[in-house]
Amino acid sequence: MYTPTPQDRFTFGLWTVGNRGRDPFGVETRPPVDPVDIVHMLAEIGAWGVNLHDNDLVPIDATPSERDAIVARFTKALDDTGVQFVMGTVNLFTDPVFKDGAFTSNVPEIRRYALRKTIEAIDLAAELGGKIFVLWGGREGAEVNAAKNPMDAVKRFREALNYLCEYVIDQGYEMKFALEAKPNEPRGDIYFSSTGAYLALIPTLEHPDMVGVNPEFAHETMAGLSFHHIVAQALEQGKLFHIDLNDQKIGRFDQDLRFGSENYKESFFLVKVLEDGGYDGPLHFDAHAYRTEDLEGVKEFAKGCMRSYLIFKEKVHRFNEDEEIQQLLKEIQAADEEPLTYDRVRPGQLVAPDFDRRAWGAKGYAYERLDQLLFDLMMGVR
Ligand code: GLT
Ligand code: MN
Ligand code: MN
Numbered sequence: 001m002y003t004p005t006p007q008d009r010f011t012f013g014l015w016t017v018g019n020r021g022r023d024p025f026g027v028e029t030r031p032p033v034d035p036v037d038i039v040h041m042l043a044e045i046g047a048w049g050v051n052l053h054d055n056d057l058v059p060i061d062a063t064p065s066e067r068d069a070i071v072a073r074f075t076k077a078l079d080d081t082g083v084q085f086v087m088g089t090v091n092l093f094t095d096p097v098f099k100d101g102a103f104t105s106n107v108p109e110i111r112r113y114a115l116r117k118t119i120e121a122i123d124l125a126a127e128l129g130g131k132i133f134v135l136w137g138g139r140e141g142a143e144v145n146a147a148k149n150p151m152d153a154v155k156r157f158r159e160a161l162n163y164l165c166e167y168v169i170d171q172g173y174e175m176k177f178a179l180e181a182k183p184n185e186p187r188g189d190i191y192f193s194s195t196g197a198y199l200a201l202i203p204t205l206e207h208p209d210m211v212g213v214n215p216e217f218a219h220e221t222m223a224g225l226s227f228h229h230i231v232a233q234a235l236e237q238g239k240l241f242h243i244d245l246n247d248q249k250i251g252r253f254d255q256d257l258r259f260g261s262e263n264y265k266e267s268f269f270l271v272k273v274l275e276d277g278g279y280d281g282p283l284h285f286d287a288h289a290y291r292t293e294d295l296e297g298v299k300e301f302a303k304g305c306m307r308s309y310l311i312f313k314e315k316v317h318r319f320n321e322d323e324e325i326q327q328l329l330k331e332i333q334a335a336d337e338e339p340l341t342y343d344r345v346r347p348g349q350l351v352a353p354d355f356d357r358r359a360w361g362a363k364g365y366a367y368e369r370l371d372q373l374l375f376d377l378m379m380g381v382r
Helices: 035-045 064-081 108-127 150-171 195-204 217-222 227-236 264-276 295-321 323-332 357-362 367-378
Strands: 010-013 049-053 084-089 132-136 176-180 211-213 283-285
Touching: 010 084, 010 295, 035 049, 035 064, 035 295, 084 108, 108 132, 108 150, 150 176, 150 195, 176 195, 195 211, 195 227, 217 227, 217 264, 227 264, 264 295, 264 367, 283 295, 295 323, 295 367, 323 367
Parallel strands: 010 049, 010 283, 049 084, 084 132, 132 176, 176 211
Antiparallel strands: none
């Protein structure tokens, strides 16, 4: 019942299951894994797809013929296993050239080089059959704010996106962009610090239809925000092009924990928003195994992400079917009368003249009971 199949649309990035356990204080605890072996492992555990940064597969200084050989070998692994290539992205954060940003760098040549590198990564993603391209501006930010103009950053980022949309149209690719926000790390402050900032930028672009968001559980949680609220907004606005699922404790560094490992309740509501809201895009686990794990532990981690999602999904189903809960909700969420339309004759009336403010203020909402029912349901005693 909790065994994933490709129909569940679960994906992993090469950098997630390929994570080697390095952190700022310690070296790698796991050996490198060949991307081809990762694809085979994903097929074995029932994942649907795989995602990558350009340099997860092709080293930054590979020659064109080396690149082609690597891509051919990877494509064969996809063909052999049936694993889909789903999302491509570009690494604009590891190489020292990007130490003060890529699209928002103060140096025009670096901004142009960042665009060229992104275009090559888009070509790679298109060649592999991907239709979603994520942009995470990890280094687009500052510590020394005296050195940078945050309004220029917005303008430069917009300029870069406009250029990339033009490129995709020009090539005839069927590719959309998904913007991923993060408040900080690796920069002291990253521009566009939450998904809401990107939702506000998108309508100012030349091709807003081609651009949506890729919210990440850990990133909004680092900022103390409700992840499922922003996911709901993105979904309602038709902008949830992709999602990065993981887990995180508030106030910590970006932990990228196994999905469902920390915030059970928030994860439940997230899955509820995605399932009830009709999201049918990929479900990407942008997480990694604890540093304590060997390769067997990595596999357990990946299986755990998918299993937990399916368990939450089943709990959502139970919640939606639970008679007592639904009866309570019916009482709480009074049925909609007339849809709200502007009344030219009496625009300020809105409710009946005898609307009883005091009675409504005094009424109990039974939320204590409802929330306890949810707890019982989630804990399996219901
Ligand atoms: C990096 C980051 C993630 C982004 C990836 C896409 S790379 O691991 O922490 O949140 O989604 O560039
Ligand atoms: Mn992410
Ligand atoms: Mn993260």
